[in-house]
Amino acid sequence: MSFKNEILDDEIVVYCSVSLYSKDSIFKCLYWYGDKFHTTVGFADIDTYKIIIRPKADLNLNPEDFDFYLLKIERDLIDFNLRDIVTKETKNIRELLIAKAFSNGEFDEDPIGDISDPVGFDIKS
Numbered sequence: 001m002s003f004k005n006e007i008l009d010d011e012i013v014v015y016c017s018v019s020l021y022s023k024d025s026i027f028k029c030l031y032w033y034g035d036k037f038h039t040t041v042g043f044a045d046i047d048t049y050k051i052i053i054r055p056k057a058d059l060n061l062n063p064e065d066f067d068f069y070l071l072k073i074e075r076d077l078i079d080f081n082l083r084d085i086v087t088k089e090t091k092n093i094r095e096l097l098i099a100k101a102f103s104n105g106e107f108d109e110d111p112i113g114d115i116s117d118p119v120g121f122d123i124k125s
Contacts, residue, residue, distance in 0.1 A: 003015035003044055003048060003050075005070060005074065007063075007066045007067070007070055010054060010055065010061075011052050011053065011054045012052070012053045012054075012066060012069055012070050012073065013050065013051070013052050014050075014051040014052075014053075014070070014073055014074065014077070015044055015048050015049065015050055015051070016048065016049040016051065016077060017047060017048060017049075018046075018047050018048065018049060019047065020081070021049065021077060021081050022081065022084050023049075024084055025077070025080040025081040025083070025084040026041060026049060026051065026077065026080075027041070028080045028083075028084075029073070029076045029077050029079070029080040030051065030053075032076070033053055033073070036055060036056060036059050037053040037054060037055055037056065037059075037069075038053070038054045038055075038056060039051065039052070039053050040052040040053075040054075051073070053069070053073065
């Protein structure tokens, strides 16, 4: 089943595939909308999240504003999902950097061999 993001009366409805978007990235994204909107996350079906955002009572939006926020949430969901992917892919590197930083020099060693430069740059001078 395919859903289309839409603007209904005074709310914006966005659908996200469970296989493409993590729950963590959705909630991280929606956190930044909490100052202006009430947010609801549920399921449209077993494979699709349904996100509803409604403006708070003191926020007066015109129809163009709804279009702006629909585009913004679509971009922000992609942004936070990408951040989540990068975080997972670089986890091992970050752990190695932290281990090295707190090793108190235990892993410090000079590289094997001579340091040289084929264009004649003398590293020691």
